[in-house]
Amino acid sequence: MFVPSVTNPIGDFVRNLVPQVTAYLPVAFQSETLDSVVAFLINAVICIIAVCAVNIGSAPILIYMERKVCAHVQCRLGPMRLGWHGTIQTIADVLKMLFKEVYAPSGADKLMFYTAPMIVLIAPFMVCALIPFSKDLVVADVSMGIPLIIAVNGFGVLGILLGGWSSNNKYSLLGALRSGAQIISYEISFAMILLFVVMISGSTNLMDITMSQQGTVFDWWIFKIPVLGFIAFILFFISSTAEMNRAPFDIAEAEQELTGGYHTEYNGTPFAMFYLAEYIALVTNSALATTCFLGGFHAPCIGIAAVDNVLNMVPGLVWFFGKVFFMIWCYMMVRWTFVRPRVDQLMDFEWKFLLPVNLVLLTAGAAWIAISG
Amino acid sequence: MSEYIILSFFLFLGAFIAAAATVTGLLLGYRTKNTKNKMAPYECGMQTIGNARIQFKVGYYLFALLFLVFDIEALFLYPVLMNFKEIMAGNTPLAPAVVIIDLVIFMAILVSGLAYAWKKGILKWE
Secondary structure (H helix, E strand, O other): OOOOOOOOHHHHHHHHHHHHHHOOOOHHHOOHHHHHHHHHHHHHHHHHHHHHHHHHHHHHHHHHHHHHHHHHHOOOOOOOOOOHHHOOHHHHHHHHHHOOOOOOOOOOOHHHHHHHHHHHHHHHHHHHHHOOOEOOEOOOOOOOHHHHHHHHHHHHHHHHHHHHHHOOOHHHHHHHHHHHHHHHHHHHHHHHHHHHHHHHHOOOOHHHHHHOOOOEHHHOHHHHOOOHHHHHHHHHHHHHHHHOOOOOOOOOOOHHHHOOHHHOOOOHHHHHHHHHHHHHHHHHHHHHHHHHOOOOOOOOEOOOHHHHHHHHHOOHHHHHHHHHHHHHHHHHHHHHHOOOOOHHHHHHHHHHHHHHHHHHHHHHHHHHHHHHO | OHHHHHHHHHHHHHHHHHHHHHHHHHHHOOOOOOOHHHHOOOOOOOOOOOOOOOOOOOHHHHHHHHHHHHHHHHHHHHHHHHOHHHHHHOOOOOOHHHHHHHHHHHHHHHHHHHHHHHHHOOOOOO
């Protein structure tokens, strides 16, 4: 029989603990298989709770952060009333959202209307399970990490299209189709940039990609390959912004034109789920950028032993989340400083600029590998 | 293998959380009478005109087709480029020159496809 196992410190701890507990069972029930299956299930539950905590816990923090960043960019103060500097404002908003009425408009396809937020939430959760947060903190260390991320990212589009179509609202339909066209277009350059990372690091496993950046800051992929790495990072930044439907590429939502796009008709908790998915996607995309370009959980060593020893004392998890929040801050600053392009400019930008540039970048990267060996 | 089993849990986790939230909203939520005006799809305050399930522009469909072509071509490149370093170092039975020629042919087909679509005007958004 197939016996599942998980290899990380928590997994070892659970595996040692379970036989001690099952020893109290009647002898007829005791077996090695039972022990390992129970250990596996406990481990899975721990992993799921951890990822839920990271994902759902980060959303209120990010919403607060976005409000503050936005406010300070526009010379305002942002939320100030509830709690110290408005810190519990988001929690109050979540509570308010829970008590809002949930209903589908007349003519809406009810089944699809309520399925859409579920599909939208699947993608970011699965991606989050693949990210190595620290040297031995990764939920699913699969060898096909990057192709899997690209495959899973496609799920979100289905949810958005379903949500827009099932609402029986013209703005929703228009927003959903625009957003579908935009996401699938930028998905190509997203896949190509990750392909570039896979090519230079020689693995599709995210842990291997992180480990290939061990060393100083100049071993991170953003700096390791002269110029090309930085261009790849910028292209990744652009295409992931468009993937997430964030401003300046938020033509799908464009509140001035489409009154909110595909989630116009959603209210209460289903709407909150779309919002949650958007913010989790922000975390996972930043985590992906950190893993692929910014050295993952490695400390930013600079090659001077005295400084590096101090930097290495900080745990990898802290460095990882530090870099993730730096990336998130970058996404937020871009959102509040750039203007939104028109829909045709957006599509032209992808197909007539980003895609050719990506192909050139791939070729240049291949040439660099062929020459440098 | 156990990694993929755990991953399949996550496939359902997102859906489960959204379902749980929707049910919570339905249970806790404030309720009002379902009047005609409340249930009408939002249309900037006007009376809703007609149905939203209309025939739509074919341009979106063409972009979806293009996406299919390019995304699958990108996925085809993955196995080759993942081992590109090893191939160049001569650690595989493949000859580096043959691989490079194959890749050039593949990329030429890809680029000519893009150029054709561009010239045909499919990439033009109207």
